[in-house]
Amino acid sequence: MASPRMKMEQSFDFGEPSAQDAVGSASESPGAVFGISPPESSPRGGRNKRRDRPSWVKLTYTPYFDGHLWRKYGQKKIKDAEYPRLYFRCSYREDRQCLASKLLQQKNGEDPPLYEVTYTYEHTCGAPPVPFPDIVAEPQAGREGLVLRFDSPGGHGDAQMQQQGHYQSTPRNPFMMLSFGSSRQTHDQQPAFRSDLEAGSPSFPTELLPAPAPVPAINGDTDMFSTLESFAHDFDNHMHFSDNTHLPYNNISDDGYY
DNA sequence: CAGATTTGACCTCA
DNA sequence: TGAGGTCAAATCTG
Numbered sequence: 001m002a003s004p005r006m007k008m009e010q011s012f013d014f015g016e017p018s019a020q021d022a023v024g025s026a027s028e029s030p031g032a033v034f035g036i037s038p039p040e041s042s043p044r045g046g047r048n049k050r051r052d053r054p055s056w057v058k059l060t061y062t063p064y065f066d067g068h069l070w071r072k073y074g075q076k077k078i079k080d081a082e083y084p085r086l087y088f089r090c091s092y093r094e095d096r097q098c099l100a101s102k103l104l105q106q107k108n109g110e111d112p113p114l115y116e117v118t119y120t121y122e123h124t125c126g127a128p129p130v131p132f133p134d135i136v137a138e139p140q141a142g143r144e145g146l147v148l149r150f151d152s153p154g155g156h157g158d159a160q161m162q163q164q165g166h167y168q169s170t171p172r173n174p175f176m177m178l179s180f181g182s183s184r185q186t187h188d189q190q191p192a193f194r195s196d197l198e199a200g201s202p203s204f205p206t207e208l209l210p211a212p213a214p215v216p217a218i219n220g221d222t223d224m225f226s227t228l229e230s231f232a233h234d235f236d237n238h239m240h241f242s243d244n245t246h247l248p249y250n251n252i253s254d255d256g257y258y
Numbered sequence: 259c260a261g262a263t264t265t266g267a268c269c270t271c272a
Numbered sequence: 273t274g275a276g277g278t279c280a281a282a283t284c285t286g
Contacts, residue, residue: 072263074278087277091262103277 055120063104063115068123070102081105090125098125 064070070088078085083106090098099121107114 071261073280075264076276076278079275085276089278 054122055118058117058119059107060115060117061112063102063117066102066117068100078105082109083107090123092125096125098123100125 060066069091071091071093072086072088074087075084076087086104087101088104089101092098093100100123101120103118103120105116105118107116
């Protein structure tokens with residue numbers, strides 16, 4: 001489709017000083033503005049194609065639950081990679097000049113599959129964290145695989161979910177249930193989180209979010225930051241596995257970073 | 259109808 | 273020059 005492309009001098013430029021300033025140097029300031037912070041010593045050095053961009057990698061089974069709203073903007077088959085790479089960026093990118101983006105690469109076809117998530121830039125959008133549900137993984141009755149059930153932790157998230165009107169009853173809602181189907185997910189390329197990738201919904205249901213909050217003072221948001229940071233780090237703590245359900249965590253280091 | 263996703267083409271970098 | 277990253281029109285979905 002021969003479309004007149006706008007090329008790189010669009011409104012948004014990675015070389016823009018203000019943007020760089022807003023992000024700061026991730027390697028110097030592990031205290032992220034917002035969201036998952038780079039574990040300070042995992043810049044992917046020479047591996048990073050856009051080398052001037054701060055990035056860090058995380059291994060996770062739940063790549064969509066990192067407390068932010070993401071919009072998918074691309075997908076590409078990577079040479080020598082079994083699964084396609086998915087490209088996401090912050091939903092508030094235009095609104096707030098948030099540079100954060102992430103790159104999702106499925107690592108294996110296990111049940112559940114393991115993903116390598118490469119985050120680039122920190123969030124400068126100051127968007128409120130997506131309320132973290134209490135997650136219970138349990139075997140599906142009569143089927144192989146796992147079901148992740150998202151109970152409410154009580155409090156704000158609870159109210160917001162109930163606002164939905166499908167509380168704990170709508171399998172299509174990624175917040176309610178994720179199905180780890182080992183039973184032949186015909187498209188091998190599709191991650192098991194089909195509610196996200198196939199149902200055409202954002203990584204997180206936008207309707208669950210409160211109205212966008214004003215961008216917080218960057219220096220004064222330690223509360224929010226610690227909340228979100230623990231959000232990410234505490235994922236394992238929120239995740240309960242009912243009897244005889246265990247996941248192969250062995251090749252993930254401490255916080256999932258490496 | 260608005261907003262999100264898909265997908266092929268284009269751009270940049272190593 | 274090929275691989276990876278991004279764009280944006282077309283398409284889909286609620």
